[in-house]
Amino acid sequence: MSIKEQSIKKEYSQYRWQTNSDEIFTEEMKLFTLNAKDTTYALAALESGHLAHVYYGKHIEDDDLSYLIRLGENPYTPKVNKRDMGTFMDTTPFEYPCHGIGDYREPCFMIMDEDGMSSCDLRYVSHKIYKGKPQIVQPDIVTLPATFADENEAETLEITCVDKHSGIEAVLIYTAFNDLDVITRSVRLVNKGERAVNIRRVMSMGIDFDSDQYDFITLNGSWARERIMERSPLHHGKQGIDSVKGESSHQNNPFIALVSHNADEDMGEAYGFNLVYSGNFFAQAEVTQHKKTRVVMGINHFDFNWLLEPGEVFAAPEAVMVYSSQGIGNMSRTFHDLYRQHLIRGEYKDKRRPILINNWEATYFNFDTDKLISIAKQASELGIEMLVMDDGWFGHRDSDNSSLGDWFVYESKIKGGLKYLVDEVNKLGMKFGIWFEPEMISPDSELFKKHPEWAIQIQGMDMTQSREQYVLDYSNKEVRDCIYGMMKKILDSANIEYIKWDMNRQLTEVGSTTLPANRQRELWHRYVLGVYDVMNRLTTDYPHILLENCSGGGARFDAGMLYYSPQIWTSDDTDAIERLKIQHGTSICYPASAMGAHVSDCPNHTVGRSTPFATRGHVAMVGTFGYELDVTRIPENDRNMIPAQVEEFKKYNPLIRTGDQYRIGNVFEDNMWDAWMFVAKDKSEALFTFVQVLGRPNYRSRRIKLKGLDPDAKYLSSATGEVHSGSALMNAGINVSVHGDFTSTIISFTRI
Ligand code: GLA
Numbered sequence: 001m002s003i004k005e006q007s008i009k010k011e012y013s014q015y016r017w018q019t020n021s022d023e024i025f026t027e028e029m030k031l032f033t034l035n036a037k038d039t040t041y042a043l044a045a046l047e048s049g050h051l052a053h054v055y056y057g058k059h060i061e062d063d064d065l066s067y068l069i070r071l072g073e074n075p076y077t078p079k080v081n082k083r084d085m086g087t088f089m090d091t092t093p094f095e096y097p098c099h100g101i102g103d104y105r106e107p108c109f110m111i112m113d114e115d116g117m118s119s120c121d122l123r124y125v126s127h128k129i130y131k132g133k134p135q136i137v138q139p140d141i142v143t144l145p146a147t148f149a150d151e152n153e154a155e156t157l158e159i160t161c162v163d164k165h166s167g168i169e170a171v172l173i174y175t176a177f178n179d180l181d182v183i184t185r186s187v188r189l190v191n192k193g194e195r196a197v198n199i200r201r202v203m204s205m206g207i208d209f210d211s212d213q214y215d216f217i218t219l220n221g222s223w224a225r226e227r228i229m230e231r232s233p234l235h236h237g238k239q240g241i242d243s244v245k246g247e248s249s250h251q252n253n254p255f256i257a258l259v260s261h262n263a264d265e266d267m268g269e270a271y272g273f274n275l276v277y278s279g280n281f282f283a284q285a286e287v288t289q290h291k292k293t294r295v296v297m298g299i300n301h302f303d304f305n306w307l308l309e310p311g312e313v314f315a316a317p318e319a320v321m322v323y324s325s326q327g328i329g330n331m332s333r334t335f336h337d338l339y340r341q342h343l344i345r346g347e348y349k350d351k352r353r354p355i356l357i358n359n360w361e362a363t364y365f366n367f368d369t370d371k372l373i374s375i376a377k378q379a380s381e382l383g384i385e386m387l388v389m390d391d392g393w394f395g396h397r398d399s400d401n402s403s404l405g406d407w408f409v410y411e412s413k414i415k416g417g418l419k420y421l422v423d424e425v426n427k428l429g430m431k432f433g434i435w436f437e438p439e440m441i442s443p444d445s446e447l448f449k450k451h452p453e454w455a456i457q458i459q460g461m462d463m464t465q466s467r468e469q470y471v472l473d474y475s476n477k478e479v480r481d482c483i484y485g486m487m488k489k490i491l492d493s494a495n496i497e498y499i500k501w502d503m504n505r506q507l508t509e510v511g512s513t514t515l516p517a518n519r520q521r522e523l524w525h526r527y528v529l530g531v532y533d534v535m536n537r538l539t540t541d542y543p544h545i546l547l548e549n550c551s552g553g554g555a556r557f558d559a560g561m562l563y564y565s566p567q568i569w570t571s572d573d574t575d576a577i578e579r580l581k582i583q584h585g586t587s588i589c590y591p592a593s594a595m596g597a598h599v600s601d602c603p604n605h606t607v608g609r610s611t612p613f614a615t616r617g618h619v620a621m622v623g624t625f626g627y628e629l630d631v632t633r634i635p636e637n638d639r640n641m642i643p644a645q646v647e648e649f650k651k652y653n654p655l656i657r658t659g660d661q662y663r664i665g666n667v668f669e670d671n672m673w674d675a676w677m678f679v680a681k682d683k684s685e686a687l688f689t690f691v692q693v694l695g696r697p698n699y700r701s702r703r704i705k706l707k708g709l710d711p712d713a714k715y716l717s718s719a720t721g722e723v724h725s726g727s728a729l730m731n732a733g734i735n736v737s738v739h740g741d742f743t744s745t746i747i748s749f750t751r752i
Helices: 086-091 327-342 369-381 417-427 446-450 477-493 517-541 576-587 613-621 636-658 726-731
Strands: 003-013 024-036 039-045 051-058 109-113 122-131 136-138 142-144 154-163 168-177 182-191 197-209 214-222 225-233 237-242 252-260 270-276 281-287 293-299 306-308 313-315 318-324 356-358 386-389 431-436 498-501 546-549 567-569 626-628 660-663 673-679 685-692 701-704 714-717 723-725 734-737 744-751
Touching: 003 122, 003 154, 024 122, 024 154, 024 168, 024 182, 039 168, 039 182, 051 197, 051 318, 122 168, 136 313, 142 517, 182 197, 197 318, 214 237, 214 576, 225 252, 225 576, 237 252, 252 281, 252 293, 252 327, 270 281, 270 293, 270 327, 306 313, 306 517, 318 327, 327 660, 356 369, 369 386, 369 417, 386 498, 417 431, 417 477, 477 517, 517 546, 576 613, 576 660, 576 673, 576 685, 613 636, 613 685, 613 744, 636 673, 636 685, 636 744, 685 734, 714 726, 723 726, 734 744
Parallel strands: 356 386, 356 626, 386 431, 431 498, 498 546, 546 567
Antiparallel strands: 003 024, 024 039, 039 051, 109 197, 122 154, 136 142, 154 168, 168 182, 182 313, 182 318, 197 293, 197 306, 214 225, 214 252, 237 281, 252 270, 270 318, 281 293, 660 673, 673 685, 685 744, 701 734, 714 723, 714 744
16 A cells, blocks of 8 residues: 555643643644655644645655654644644644645645635545546546556545635645655645635645755756756745746746755755646745745746636646655656656657658748658658658748748648648658647738637737737637647648647737636636647547647647657757757656757757767757758768668667666766766666767866666677676776767667
8 A cells, every 4th residue: 555544643742831831732633644666755634634744755664654743842733722823834844835824934725705815724624545546627628637547556645625714625636656756746626615716826736844955956948948957055035936928938847856965866865846737837945934945836826816616626737746865867767757657648658759850940931842852852761751841831921920820731832732742751651740830820810810809918908929929819719629620621631640739939918808807817727728628639639640849949848748749849959069958957857758859950050059960960869869951951971871870769769768867977067078878677778878068188088987787787888899897887987088079979788
């Protein structure tokens, strides 16, 4: 059993300063202990009904950790002094703190009732424990993306709490995975009262850690510089990240970690938190008066409100919590395993993805049928397996200033029609993929002329354009039906086997022409739910299509999107050196199998840097791999390298896609090099990739210690033909050439 519940009676002596007596009081509580692989998590429903957090960390055999609860040290405990609970509320570690009843730390939950009151007090009423994991359902709209597990893989605890005053019921849902150090959390609200309540804030998780001795890790950036890892010690007060843009964003990823000060890739404690959500999020660590740390994560409450009428349900998205007692590397590998096995779905879940060539950086908007066929022809001869036609094939789109929403073929550009083009590409033995930006509408489009009210807007206010486009109101089912209908027509018209779903601007003037005033602030969230609905229809109706998400590069690289698309375009920055940081940061939480990575032309279009073709290949190989260049026009030497690169990718992709990733270098600390390894689960083979950023004088090689091998096994090196023990390779290392700028080396190790 991975989840255990027990009733416990504990005796405490009264706090002397208050009472000056030896009186003993007894607390009856329910203790819940969750075990996930090597993790233990404990919480208690106190006699008052408040949910106290007890422990989260390395697995502990003892099944009663209630001795950690400090009611006797607290001047005002629920039992002893029902009236003066302020100090108790403000200092006790809680699981799901409410606003307005004396806990002045960051709350998880806040409402406003019809009288304008905002205090509430959720208290335990019941619980249930069962095998497996429930889905998260927002009635009448969509099932939210979430990790999944069957009855043999996980166990779930649901704790029902009620706020007597408003009648709001909050069901806190915890799932512990048997074979992974993962506990997921989410919250389901039901209005059991008689009056409507405004949900002002509903976090998906909260934990009060007993210490502030942690570093805080976040993944931040901007366009073309996504998920750059930042680490700093926690300090007093609140530190956090969020998105207010309507998508998870380039700027902050919905991921945070608390790690012990001594934690590195291989040792120390790490707690990782990731929200399975693609819209506005909030994640914060707060160091409190007694140097404890409260972590909360959920939908951003900023500009959020959700009206919950009697009987209605609100489902908060899932927060994934990963614990590692063996460093940040192990935390990442747990996320990777979880997402590869329990989040990513569909036909390509466990399959190598076709090696694609995308025409965006090759042609931008300047292409036609003949151009695409000439690229496909050349690409097919080199072993590339799929042509992806990017932006510009629909409406009358020749630049980014028109036609979004007009999802019909631009006949004068796609001469002969889409089916002709796809058939010609298929005849070359290649698959065909296509680009859509389904959430958008151009002012210059037939759709906008017909339905200006379908754009997100506030009537009477100027509409802000970004990339000369507006955002469609995906809270409106009519809009979703119409867009999906157009997409379906295209998809049914030809043999399309891949879709790149793009999203190229953030939301402004967030208002809907169809929602009533008292539901307008729901739009941020309803928008995301609408996007999930269409993605859900798409992946259900076209299970064979490989879906790749994208948002101006990597602005929506999140676990919500991974539920629909097994891969996401990591960044518009395709420069191999910039990618070291971007892919390193992304790998902190997300697997290499999901990272869209392409070899592009040089000088690189984003940063103007020229790097060797081989290095570009080695960096892109640690992802989904493909090309984003005009293969008919690149230097012949580069082109000649493609067949071998393709074969190399095919050879190593199973290992990269399914193996354990070890980060060896750290470009964030040492700008000169980076290295990583992929090791098969059974340790029978490994791949080592090294990239030198800048060459160094005086020495031509660097000693690097490998990771993740079996110390007692012998491995054959593809570089030297020599055999060494795993122990030698990991403790003494190998010498790797560092001669030249932007050079790279890959070496495979095979157990003999
Ligand atoms: C975004 C994407 C690019 C490309 C363009 C097309 O910027 O990230 O890969 O598809 O849109 O407009």
